[in-house]
Amino acid sequence: MFIVSLRYVVPVEEVEPHMAGHMAWLDRCYADGIFLASGRKVPRTGGVILARGERAALEACLAEDPFAVHGVAEFEIIECAISRTVDRLDALKE
Structure with missing residues (x-):
């Protein structure tokens, strides 16, 4: 499982196009x-993505x-091994 933190490196007006x-x-x-999930940061300085798969494939995907x-924007990839969730999110466990 990966948590991707996307951070805008320019004013949001330059992101919009x-x-x-x-x-x-x-x-x-x-x-x-x-x-698996994604959304914008609050305040709007970028976004967050939950992803799965191989790191190399994720890096290639993010480059596109x-x-x-x-x-x-720049991306930070955090790899984690989810071991505990609420019942509704069991699919996230490794």
């Missing part, structure tokens, strides 16, 4: 089964995000 492409990219990553391609 790439939002449609970013959303389409998210849709593809969900369809491919890589992403229009935010990364256009240099408006």
Whole structure:
């Protein structure tokens, strides 16, 4: 399991032109089964993604995000082994 922290490195106004492409990219990553959950940070300084799979595949996927391609965001990948959840989130356990 991976927690991806996305941080904008430019003002949010410079991020906006790439939002449609970013959303389409998210849709593809969900369809491919890589992403489990995602959302924006509060305050709006970036986002967070829960992902699964191999780290190399995740890194390749993140490199295709229009935010990364256009240099408006950076990603931090945190790998973790989920061992305890509420019953509704058992699928996250390794």
